[in-house]
Amino acid sequence: MTAGDPVGGVRPNSTRVMNLATVLSQQARRHGGEPGLVWRDRVWDWAELETRVNAMAYALVHEFGVQQGDRILVQSSNCNQMFESMFAAFRVGAVWVPTNFRQTPDEVAYLAQSSGASLMICQANFAGHAEASRNASPALKQFIAIGESGFGEDYDAIVARNLGQTIKAAAVDRDDPCWYFYTSGTTGRPKAAVLTHGQMAFVINNHHGDLFPGTTHEDRSIVVAPLSHGAGVHQLCQVAHGCTTILLPTEKFDIDGLWRLVEQWKVTNLFTVPTIVKMLVEDPAVDRYDHSSLRYVIYAGAPMYREDQKRALNKLGKVLVQYFGLGEVTGAITVLPPMMHSAEDGPHARIGTCGFERTGMQVEIQDDQGNEVAQGETGEICAIGPAVFAGYYQNPEANAKSFRNGWFRTGDLGHMDEQGFVYITGRASDMYISGGSNVYPREVEEKLLQHPAISEVAILGVPDPVWGEVGVAVCVPRAGERVEAGELAAWLDGKVARYKLPKRYVFWPDMPKSAYGKIAKKLIREELEKRGDLNDAPQRLSA
Incomplete structure (x- = not known):
């Protein structure tokens, strides 16, 4: 030879x-x-x-x-x-x-x-x-x-x-x-x-190895999202191992009906997004039905806020699986398995991470020139491996922007620690510059969600004649709660640097979400403009 x-x-x-x-x-x-x-x-x-x-x-x-x-x-x-x-x-x-x-x-x-x-x-x-x-x-x-x-x-x-x-x-x-x-x-x-076909065959094996190992024809999976996107990838993987797929009977999201089906069919896994997990565990129906059959509650599409993580773990047990990725990589970038989810804060808890590299995938944090940054430094999360898509159909301009030296550029910002765990700071498009300093909203959003009266929050950078940009915090109070801007400003004082503090607070009864249940800042910005809240932000609301 x-x-x-x-x-x-x-x-x-x-x-x-x-x-x-x-x-x-x-x-x-x-x-x-x-x-x-x-x-x-x-x-x-x-x-x-x-x-x-x-x-x-x-x-x-x-x-x-x-x-x-x-x-x-x-x-x-x-x-x-x-x-x-x-x-x-x-x-x-x-x-x-x-x-x-x-x-x-x-x-x-x-x-x-x-x-x-x-x-x-x-x-x-x-x-x-x-x-x-x-x-x-x-x-x-x-x-x-x-x-x-x-x-x-x-x-x-x-x-x-x-x-x-x-x-x-x-x-x-x-x-x-x-x-x-x-x-x-x-x-x-x-x-x-x-x-x-080749890429998705890899993804099937990768999902089974990293997200829901041990799934067989004796398992049951319930579909919580449209099959057109991530849920379709998830169900393709279930079919590959003979796991029964259960579709919700109505287009309207019926939480009571979902938990009833979980009990009836002894459902062992489901895939959804963090906002839906939050809704499932905060609804009283979660206590009316037996969900002890669940082994994997897989969430993706966005990082899960720490307070929501704690509630889900306390209600469901150690069944949460987080994965990070985009449709272009069919989610297969990082994974945080159940054993690394903890309801308790402490030295061994992996708080804030979206996990480590998926099997067969490589992640690198890069600067604007495509160079790998030093450990712990913030940069763009980039990936290579067999799960990466073949490119955008008839869109050479988008392909040129999304690939660099063979690496797929996610557009997400983050850093990696010494053990290879990745932490997402936010979307590059979410970052704003206030007084010459970069502000990543997620850090501040996490702190606001620790306030007992706040259910959901999103912070956006908006133009400001003095500082260039300032943050506007859109907040959804919990049912029956009343909260004021001054109270939230006092809550944040000392928890984050002053230049990161939102300059305005807006209170709405609910948050605009995408069709897949994710908080969508594009929709929130459009709603802010429509309501005129960018110019005259109301400071409180009773929900």
């Missing part, structure tokens, strides 16, 4: 990988009669799901002419058809392009146009979204409706006439796209992050 010559002179196919839809077929073979999906009063076993996905995949190719690489836009709230559509698209080698179902018709029309989708699967109650998408994108010529509609044939009718048909999963390479994961668009238009 010579240098550069593969094993024994045989050159293997180095890029061919498993089609992701195969994970469903594997469960149908091994656990066919066991529950695979639960929604409302229906339970589909793995064999039935495989049959339905085969039927739709067959129709996509033989009735709708879908070819490998075609994009399929999906506008739907969580339902069995939405769940199945992922595997049907993967099976034929098409690209699954799910939308956030709460987006407006015009917003979805942009996704249709920018993705180049040729077929749309759309719930019947979103007829306006289908029409807007048709008008915006000449490439979009075919529609499948979930339910009776005037814009396309019903999904279930198509499945029914093709039951019994089978189709071999398309041959795919490692870098073949399977999913356009649209970013939330906090700065400008949403961008399509290209996720691939």
